[in-house]
Amino acid sequence: MTRLRNFVEIADVAMRYGGAEGTLALQRCTLSVREGEFVAVVGPSGCGKSTLMRLVSGLWPASEGQVWVAGREVSGPVPLVGMAFQNPTLLPWRSVLDNVMLPLEVVPAHRSRLRAERAAYAAKAEALLKLVGLEGFGQRHPHQLSGGMQQRTSLCRALIHEPPLLMLDEPFSALDVFTREDLWAVLQDVWLERKPTVILVTHDLREAVYLADRVLVMSARPGRIIAERRVEFPRPRRLEDTYDTEFNAVVAELRALIARARAGEAPDA
Ligand SMILES: Nc1ncnc2c1ncn2[C@@H]1O[C@H](COP(=O)(O)OP(=O)(O)OP(=O)(O)O)[C@@H](O)[C@H]1O
Numbered sequence: 001m002t003r004l005r006n007f008v009e010i011a012d013v014a015m016r017y018g019g020a021e022g023t024l025a026l027q028r029c030t031l032s033v034r035e036g037e038f039v040a041v042v043g044p045s046g047c048g049k050s051t052l053m054r055l056v057s058g059l060w061p062a063s064e065g066q067v068w069v070a071g072r073e074v075s076g077p078v079p080l081v082g083m084a085f086q087n088p089t090l091l092p093w094r095s096v097l098d099n100v101m102l103p104l105e106v107v108p109a110h111r112s113r114l115r116a117e118r119a120a121y122a123a124k125a126e127a128l129l130k131l132v133g134l135e136g137f138g139q140r141h142p143h144q145l146s147g148g149m150q151q152r153t154s155l156c157r158a159l160i161h162e163p164p165l166l167m168l169d170e171p172f173s174a175l176d177v178f179t180r181e182d183l184w185a186v187l188q189d190v191w192l193e194r195k196p197t198v199i200l201v202t203h204d205l206r207e208a209v210y211l212a213d214r215v216l217v218m219s220a221r222p223g224r225i226i227a228e229r230r231v232e233f234p235r236p237r238r239l240e241d242t243y244d245t246e247f248n249a250v251v252a253e254l255r256a257l258i259a260r261a262r263a264g265e266a267p268d269a
Pocket residue numbers: 017018023024025044045046047048049050051052221
């Protein structure tokens with residue numbers, strides 16, 4: 001069955017871990033994301049944000065409800081997704097370049113061309129490494145990189161196959177503030193250039209407002225979307241914009257929504 005209205009659609013989803021008596025992570029969770037839209041998801045700790053990401057990526061099946069990506073109901077790992085997480089999870093025995101190229105060996109459309117066009121793909125990986133400030137590090141191994149450099153590598157790995165959907169689960173949260181802000185700018189550039197659909201989970205409201213077209217706020221667990229805030233600041237956004245009064249008013253609004261969600265209040269209560 002196919003249906004293409006939004007690029008991602010989650011309809012009335014529930015997710016319970018560990019059987020009938022287990023943890024109810026999500027309940028009555030509904031959201032949609034348009035093709036090419038950049039959406040950030042924020043909410044109280046443990047409200048089910050990572051669970052939502054797993055369902056959209058097809059890494060876990062929903063207990064109830066439906067998840068659609070690119071017009072198809074998700075029933076297993078979604079191949080057109082690029083993912084990056086808080087923990088970069090690089091393969092320690094592979095060079096930085098070979099880590100970046102890993103998705104090309106996994107995604108069928110690229111796998112068949114990789115052998116013939118390896119040099120071209122390697123050049124593309126090098127170009128991405130340059131974009132994130134890792135020029136010349138392709139032959140190093142992960143243990144020779146700092147945490148921030150590993151996270152940059154993981155971002156390149158998420159982008160190498162030019163996935164139409166990017167799922168980013170707190171990819172910058174373990175980084176120092178300067179590296180984090182550098183990578184916001186890199187991510188914004190990539191998004192402006194290629195316009196993938198992006199879902200970014202973050203605890204950092206400045207990050208959410210700087211990067212997203214729309215910020216979705218989740219309730220406390222069991223998580224569902226309880227509010228959304230459009231962010232209409234012009235692009236490209238600049239880091240200095242994040243200190244503007246208007247920008248900070250949006251951040252404060254989101255902070256208040258999350259505080260109410262943590263206290264178990266609905267936003268319109
Ligand atoms: N594999 C699992 N098995 C059992 N329970 C799980 C599993 N993964 C998550 N949970 C539970 O589901 C709930 C939601 O977890 P999830 O990681 O999705 O929340 P989160 O919003 O991403 O959390 P955080 O803000 O701390 O990153 C939590 O209560 C968590 O303990």
